Amino acid sequence: GQSLEQPSEVTAVEGAIVQINCTYQTSGFYGLSWYQQHDGGAPTFLSYNGLDGLEETGRFSSFLSRSDSYGYLLLQELQMKDSASYFCAVRDTDDMRFGAGTRLTVKP
């Protein structure tokens, strides 16, 4: 079967660093993406990894290891506005399948 596993909740303080892990099992694999969703809003794209390694975009970085079927999203210098749900997603042929999401709470 197909599955994406990520922690359900993470809590951190402002200015800290947090890592959200994602492991996946899919029949096809064309890359791992991360999306952010604030309450009541639509998911917005954060990053994409098609190949192994680290991708950095400002305060956010994402890592992929295809041999381990594993990736993570790293958020640095956390801000209150980073409180949201974060979804990993895997492209399987034309489909984009999402994990259950990790709710990040940033505290002062």
Add this chain to the structure above:
Amino acid sequence: DAMVIQNPRYQVTQFGKPVTLSCSQTLNHNVMYWYQQKSSQAPKLLFHYYDKDFNNEADTPDNFQSRRPNTSFCFLDIRSPGLGDAAMYLCATSREGVRGSNEKLFFGSGTQLSVL
């Protein structure tokens, strides 16, 4: 400028009364998706179109249908809504899907459907 537009933002319907949700895009993307998202859950893919090719997920109920009359528009029809169909419905687009290198999905703001 909004690129993926969903109307209405909130939709209330009665149990068993057909309802149609709409999505339009100004991106000229080939792929359009419909996702269902219930509270605190992952978006669940219902179906997608690659151009005019319709792809239905195996576990999408027959109660859900979709139409894509042209590149810009896509509709989600729920023929007989049940209480369990109350959810946020998200439309998304991508340029090429796996056939290209662009992996980014662009989401609309969603339609929150209530079933009374």
